[in-house]
Amino acid sequence: MRSRLAPAHAQSVTRVAGPFAEEGRVVKFHAPEIVFGVDSTVEAAHAARRLGGSRPLLVTDPGLVEAGWVREVQAHLRGCGLEPTVWSGLTANPKDHEITDGHRVYEQAGCDVLVALGGGSVMDAAKGIAILAGHGGHILDFEGVDRVTGPIPPLVMLPTTAGTGADVSQFCIVTDTTRGTKITILGRALVPDITVIDPRLLTTMPEWLSAATGLDALTHGVEAFVSRAHNPLTDHHALRAVNTVVGTLDASISDPWGVRTRSVMAQASLDAGLAFTNAILGAAHALSHQVGGLLDLPHGVINGVLLPHVIRFNAATDPTPFVTIADGLGLDEAQGPPDEAALAVADAVEELARSVGVPRRLGQLGVQESDIPRLATSALRDACMATNPRPVGLADAEALFRAAL
Ligand SMILES: NC(=O)c1ccc[n+]([C@@H]2O[C@H](COP(=O)([O-])OP(=O)(O)OC[C@H]3O[C@@H](n4cnc5c(N)ncnc54)[C@H](O)[C@@H]3O)[C@@H](O)[C@H]2O)c1
Numbered sequence: 001m002r003s004r005l006a007p008a009h010a011q012s013v014t015r016v017a018g019p020f021a022e023e024g025r026v027v028k029f030h031a032p033e034i035v036f037g038v039d040s041t042v043e044a045a046h047a048a049r050r051l052g053g054s055r056p057l058l059v060t061d062p063g064l065v066e067a068g069w070v071r072e073v074q075a076h077l078r079g080c081g082l083e084p085t086v087w088s089g090l091t092a093n094p095k096d097h098e099i100t101d102g103h104r105v106y107e108q109a110g111c112d113v114l115v116a117l118g119g120g121s122v123m124d125a126a127k128g129i130a131i132l133a134g135h136g137g138h139i140l141d142f143e144g145v146d147r148v149t150g151p152i153p154p155l156v157m158l159p160t161t162a163g164t165g166a167d168v169s170q171f172c173i174v175t176d177t178t179r180g181t182k183i184t185i186l187g188r189a190l191v192p193d194i195t196v197i198d199p200r201l202l203t204t205m206p207e208w209l210s211a212a213t214g215l216d217a218l219t220h221g222v223e224a225f226v227s228r229a230h231n232p233l234t235d236h237h238a239l240r241a242v243n244t245v246v247g248t249l250d251a252s253i254s255d256p257w258g259v260r261t262r263s264v265m266a267q268a269s270l271d272a273g274l275a276f277t278n279a280i281l282g283a284a285h286a287l288s289h290q291v292g293g294l295l296d297l298p299h300g301v302i303n304g305v306l307l308p309h310v311i312r313f314n315a316a317t318d319p320t321p322f323v324t325i326a327d328g329l330g331l332d333e334a335q336g337p338p339d340e341a342a343l344a345v346a347d348a349v350e351e352l353a354r355s356v357g358v359p360r361r362l363g364q365l366g367v368q369e370s371d372i373p374r375l376a377t378s379a380l381r382d383a384c385m386a387t388n389p390r391p392v393g394l395a396d397a398e399a400l401f402r403a404a405l
């Protein structure tokens, strides 16, 4: 049974972080070691060494090579006496066969630790390589929950977007190129050993990427807050992430080199990541993974289109948690009826998405009516669907896709 606060005008938002557990309920919370700060990148090299590595595979992608960050991290690794091999042969929304390629390089070079420098795609690829290094087999064999049962090599994360939260999460998302969908591999074994968050690395993000990844963090915050698996520890991070993204995303885009606003967004991404890795996600992600797998589009952009629709769908049966979000965002409707407060949150998300240049409709991204039955069917199998607060049937998933089309 959901334990949720009464509307915000009756109780303050700070109550969300109140008593940890109801009687008879166990609350768990996992997180990697976290280093946060401008110019902290070198810590990743120290960490790789401290974790017992001598030959790191530096997993990255061509965009990060071009941005100049790969050279810098290579120098740090060498400066710590390590012998890195760089592998950058992956694309956004990493593909199953790319993980196989990366694993081959890992084995051929005799690597013993993974350092991921990049966005969610790079970090998920590094996790995928770690899974294969520990178990062999094919990456798609590990789809689902807790299929990674043995030890895997140490994982050091240097996130360059803000963000997917993959640097703190137990998720690994890979594109199944045969089925044209994204699979979710989920389990505590995939929580990285350490994330080194240097907001300086975010300054080279192009505008569209800042917008997309900021909306991804917002979606993580909202979905974690309303998730069936939420708890007071995750609520705190989820709410703070939502408030911070809404308050800062515009500014971080208009001042791309501003390390202060980038730092705030990095913290929002971290908060959102800590929330969702523990509370899991919901229908927006379950639907988004299908569109991302089919059309190879930026994950955060798809989320920005879908989230308002999913909020309205969920609020139709229980608007209460959205009242707390509305209150945190300072929306006037938080003082009124709960369903109006929830709709105001959906509208605020839609407005933010449009203000940062995300299209309003899935149709503008290339989704067609004829895709919907297939997208809806596979969305029901996604691991994120189980924690959506309102049960989603096939007709609901189709209706959600149509509403967003
Ligand atoms: N594992 C998880 O917990 C989790 C959570 C959410 C999303 N994801 C996954 O993450 C992926 C999306 O990751 P993303 O949104 O971070 O983008 P991304 O990693 O796909 O990167 C997109 C592009 O941006 C470039 N880029 C990244 N950082 C840059 C920087 N600082 N400067 C210049 N260019 C830069 C990359 O080179 C790439 O070309 C999707 O596959 C999604 O499914 C994973």
Ligand SMILES: [Fe+2]
Pocket: 164, 216, 219, 220, 285, 299, 303
């Ligand atoms: Fe996401």
